[in-house]
Amino acid sequence: MHTISKIHPISFIKGMSTALELTNKGISKHHLETAIISYSIAQQLQLSQTSLQTLLYAALLHDIGAASNWEEKHLIMHNDHQDSIFNHAESGYRILKDCRHLNVLSIPIRYHHDRIAGGNPSGLRGQDIPLLSRIIHIADRIDVLIDANDHIFNQRNKILDYISDSNIFDIDLIKVVKHLAKTESFWLDIVNSSYQNEFLSDLDFLGKLMFNNDELIEIAEVFSKIVDETSPYTASHSKNVAVVSSSLAKIYGYNDEEIKMFYLAGLLHDLGKLAVPNEILTIPGKLTEKEFDLIKQHPYYSFRILKQIEGFTTIATWVSQHHELLDASGYPFGLKNDKISLGARIITVADIFCALSEDRPYRNGLSVEQILQTMTMMALENKIDSKLVNYICLNADMILNLITKKVIPPFLKKQC
Structure with a gap:
């Protein structure tokens, strides 16, 4: 029998992220697409390698708090202005905070629906909300707005109009997204299954430690x-x-x-x-x-x-x-x-x-x-x-x- 010696963290996290995508109709791509959008934003912001790794791992697992609750899954995809959307973020924090090897992801996930103008259960607002949480928030909402039954180019303006609300999203991140949105490749990368597979393969550069x-x-x-x-x-x-x-x-x-x-x-x-x-x-x-x-x-x-x-x-x-x-x-x-x-x-x-x-x-x-x-x-x-x-x-x-x-x-x- 071939036993396990060492596993690259991203290999395992990719698998667990896929588990979070399971539906009764198959496997969706929400976490992966959120990670792709987050990565594009991070590249523009020139985040450090450590921050980039934390961001992408957190994006791949950001809805972990809703994985076991189908009602919660529905709410976070259709009800983003209600306070109930914070429940799964807090659950995700509780799930990960005591895990030695994933606890660094708990804070970005905890605040990934906090609105920039405040009024959040956390009491945070503005720049007090962790940057990685703010990135995941805007990336998550962009992906939720995408209609798989319509060509992505037909949806650009509607999505940009939505994420332009400076009461919800960081104004600096809005500017970054609008800059990225000028190129067709930004939009096509989100929905292109070929690029999605390539993106996951390229993530192997993240992290030098191996899991035993x-x-x-x-x-x-x-x-x-x-x-x-x-x-x-x-x-x-x-x-x-x-x-x-x-x-x-x-x-x-x-x-x-x-x-x-x-x-x-x-x-x-x-x-x-x-x-x-x-x-x-x-x-x-x-x-x-x-x-x-x-x-x-x-x-x-x-x-x-x-x-x-x-x-x-x-x-x-x-x-x-x-x-x-x-x-x-x-x-x-x-x-x-x-x-x-x-x-x-x-x-x-x-x-x-x-x-x-x-x-x-x-x-x-x-x-x-x-x-x-x-x-x-x-x-x-x-x-x-x-x-x-x-x-x-x-x-x-x-x-x-x-x-x-x-x-x-x-x-x-x-x-x-």
Whole structure:
């Protein structure tokens, strides 16, 4: 197995930014386009390398506070003059402020909707609002105003009229944007998919530090919490799956670095659920076929997001297959038997064990005896790996103790 040694920060942040773009219709480009606009402004202002890096990372993650709330997502795209638009900015700040490797982004994100004339919940106005926040604000609003169904050139004047309001935006940034807007390339770069891919590739120059496995785990835990907030019934699900997956990997004989990969995979296995509306995840009864179809897309999107991260091919494969079943009745690829990797089988049984132990809108969490009975039957029906189910049965009390008492496995304590 190829283990992860070092990952470039932008590679991981690009992947997580894509996760924030998930909708029930696919992947949008709002964060990426906001970053492109922010970059053009920053170039005109000749920001330092450090400020530029912080700006672009913050732009790529600026709506992180709304990722798990579909109602909030709608508000920030359609309701920018109401005080409710500040909610997700504050949430984004709270999510990132205690993460050692991303806390520098928390301040620009916290104030990225503050209006230059004041009247903001923060109490800030004018130049007291951080410059990077002011840049993201005007870039964000430019992108929101773009209608994908109309040619960008037909929209220039309307957008410029809107961002000319000096009560909302920094007058100096308005001047910068109006200068940039004189060139066709400024507008075309925002919407050109070819340039968007090139832009992301060029960002590799940002940052000299590389993330190791332990640092990736810390950041992944931030995103796992966001995913789990999509439903009140999954408050610790991703962390639980990470703990159980890595515990099983330890029992199976994987080495320390491989075990960390299982922990990472567990944390990120449901990343694609950000594409599923909250109300579907909390339905108390049986889902309709259309509703279940939306659920079934989540491992596919988890796969596509994680696969684009340098060095994550193995993890992406495990995650993509964690709803595949040995009899080919799973999804999204319909794989069978040995076509399903061992890593995926481990995450599958960990996911099932955790899901059965947790409350759901249609039932309470099951007892250990009920969980083992259910999983044993699934193994007999050739749906999940019987050897792994046997490991679960032999270690059920220990595993349940880890997740119910929030105990970090001894072999991960130094890392997490």
